[in-house]
Amino acid sequence: xxxxxxxxxxxxxxxxxxxxxxxxxxxxxxxxxxxxxxxxxxxxxxxxxxxxxxxxxxxxxxxxxxxxxxxxxxxxxxxxxxxxxxxxxxxxxxxxxxxxxxxxxxxxxxxxxxxxxxxxxxxxxxxxxxxxxxxxxxxxxxxxxxxxxxxxxxxxxxxxxxxxxxx
Numbered sequence: 001x002x003x004x005x006x007x008x009x010x011x012x013x014x015x016x017x018x019x020x021x022x023x024x025x026x027x028x029x030x031x032x033x034x035x036x037x038x039x040x041x042x043x044x045x046x047x048x049x050x051x052x053x054x055x056x057x058x059x060x061x062x063x064x065x066x067x068x069x070x071x072x073x074x075x076x077x078x079x080x081x082x083x084x085x086x087x088x089x090x091x092x093x094x095x096x097x098x099x100x101x102x103x104x105x106x107x108x109x110x111x112x113x114x115x116x117x118x119x120x121x122x123x124x125x126x127x128x129x130x131x132x133x134x135x136x137x138x139x140x141x142x143x144x145x146x147x148x149x150x151x152x153x154x155x156x157x158x159x160x161x162x163x164x165x166x167x
Contacts, residue, residue: 007076018064029046046135048136051130055126064117068134069110079120082108144167
């Protein structure tokens with residue numbers, strides 16, 4: 001039986017600041033100039049980037065946001081619940097997995113600018129996914145949520161925010 005430890009070792013995954021484990025697997029050679037990005041980004045960005053990403057029951061992905069859309073692709077393990085709060089405060093959740101008849105989806109796009117967190121469904125388990133970002137990911141575009149500030153923005157989601165933040 002495949003375990004989280006097997007995947008972490010096989011793909012040399014490292015701890016991610018938001019939680020879970022990751023490894024960058026692709027960064028396009030081509031770049032988009034900062035002038036073509038309308039000043040929204042600080043500098044140029046690669047066309048696209050992709051990572052392996054693994055969450056465990058103990059290691060959730062804390063609320064964070066990036067400027068770009070992020071496409072999640074399900075690979076293996078237990079389903080993952082993605083919690084999202086839009087800039088206007090609308091909450092949504094999606095279950096990423098392969099039980100399509102139960103409403104799970106194997107791929108999902110988190111819109112840029114949305115605050116989002118993710119958790120594995122089930123105890124003692126893992127979920128293994130890939131994430132693709134375009135324009136390419138840069139940590140300059142990454143913002144990890146502070147619970148106090150996020151609750152001030154979205155008080156209706158206070159319990160969820162407290163559950164999926166670390167600060």
